[in-house]
Amino acid sequence: MSEKNPRPGTGGERRVPYGDRTGNESIVYFTRDLSASGLRRAYEQVSAHIGGRVAVKLHTGEQHGPNIIPRPWVAELLESDLPDATIVETNSYYAGDRDSTEKHRRTLEVNGWTFAPVDIMDEEGAAPFPVEGGKWFDEVHMGSHLADYDSLLVLTHFKGHTKGGFGGSAKNIGIGCADGKIGKREIHTTPGSDDMWDISNEEFMERMMESAKAVCDHFGDKIAFVNVMRNMSVSCDCEGTAAEPVVTPNVGILASTDILAIDQACVDLVYAMGEEDRYALVERMETRHGLRQLSYMKELGMGNWRYVLVDLDNGGARILPEDAVAHVTPFEG
Template sequence: MNEKSKVYFTNLRTTGSNNILQKLKKLVLEAGLGEIDFENKFTAIKIHLGEPGNLAYLRPNFSKVMVELIKGQGGKPFLTDCNTLYVGRRKNALEHMDAAYENGYNPFVTGCHVIIADGLKGTDDIEVPLEGGDYVTEAKIGRAIMDADVLISMTHFKGHEATGFGGTLKNIGMGSGSRRGKVEMHSAGKPFIKEEKCRSCKMCSKICAMNAIYYGVDDGKATIDHDKCVGCGRCMGICSFDAIAVPFDQSNDILNKKIAEYAKATINGRPQFHVSFVIDVSPYCDCHVENDMPIIQDVGIFASCDPVALDMACADACNKAPIIKGSYLEDQIHHNHVQHPEEKDRFTVTHPNTNWEVCIAHAVKIGLGSSEYEMIEV
């Protein structure tokens, strides 16, 4: 796509008569939210609900603005995310909901319900056909997200140790993948058993459609036959003891490309709108149980109907923002003896083994959006 997409921006300066929530409302309406037909439409608001202990996640007050606007246009919004692949407090729907409520994401604050899109154990998904991808032919997307008529994303823009940064494409692509979808994106290999955690409950073999799991005669521990295993990841969802893991053996570049392909599968063929908050730009993913101090000065809020242009605009803005003294980014500059750091990409300096531009380029290649944009300040 060569045509420039429109990206709208508002800074974080406020007055007594124009606070940040009012500015957000004006921004998204100017950017086109009001032009979407929400009447009686189920609207998924894809958001990271925050891993407890990490305080960089988006405040639920921002979600309330979006919820009220969508309801005002006759829509039926709900906040949603999928369960995590790693062990934490968002790996199943019950703990995930507890975490969401603890972080303020409840109907009393936001005005709508939270639905964990891939169900209790991360196994409730839909296989979505994808044409034109290099790696994915059927993306495994959380059912509630695919059941929605409209998709809205709200993203906290931050650094990421595997993808360079976590922006809108990652929020939609990785975030909408079920647990087995996340397996597909993160790994070229297949799940394996952590014997020290296996309780020999045999639940994994009951859900395996390929009869790929058997048990030791002496110790009763599970083993996965990789000749039979197709890597669907459902055994990971059913295991209550975190005894099944996946080898994270996919290169970061391929991971980035798969994220772009999953993002396309998620949003293809239905109305979409995206908001990205370039604030508290921490060096690592919000999935951590902690958040380090920001690596750059806060920038503002961006919105667009094109997720690719939105990520590009946010990255460009970050690369113009002042580096914060004492941050992890400054540590990396000193540790790696980076010359002229103000001219370097903030995210590749923070995580030298990553290249976020791969995701953008692949998203453009598969027709997800444009990397060229026109910035409109609101």
């Protein structure tokens, strides 16, 4: 682990307006169709390089969690488009229903993830993955089985998060591929500290993004991202039935091959809502300095925070980011 000093004033409590962003644009596909068919259509836009031995990284949740991506949607996607794919997860850092492989498998069964193989990637330990250009890490430890796959579909339930402010594609792999005993400790805890959660705010965001970069760099162009903006509590799916009630409206499903663009687009869609609709989730993102995820991905060269939002429901029409929510009327509540 490197011992470089953090830079002050990185502004993780402030969203950078679209007009103030510079650089190239990436394509982000969007559908309002919150259903299995909508999920399949979104995935098909970004599926070109997904092949070989395919891993699907999603958050399978704590027992009886109410807000995870519906299992029938995932089952239809795998059956129709990815029949040989494997769902991948790692054990949790905190004590709970997923902090050991045995308990994790029991939770998978309770939650109905029984229609496809599930690889708990740190079942046999951890493996170091290099971080190029990181401030905090030279390497991060992932579940060792991550190296067994040729390509990765990052299938994410976009929502809030108690520590991260929000959980998008980057958190899904930055935390979700790190193994439960070493990698997650590297991200969450200062070496030698007795407090497993002592790293917070912008340092935590930066560590998490460097971990996500290690995963992206490993797969190169053989990685794609789908974010489902549905049942967006301010709580993560790791809180299970204790999650805060959902008060943010559903939006739709986004897909991209650019991890920064897709997470940035989801954040922009939240900010484009009316004040009453966006308040809870924006407050969660800003008070946790979660927007540092986006600016740090930009600094790390992980993608573009400017994008073309392509409306799959209207012939591929372009939606301007500042007008996005005016076009959003989900098919499903």
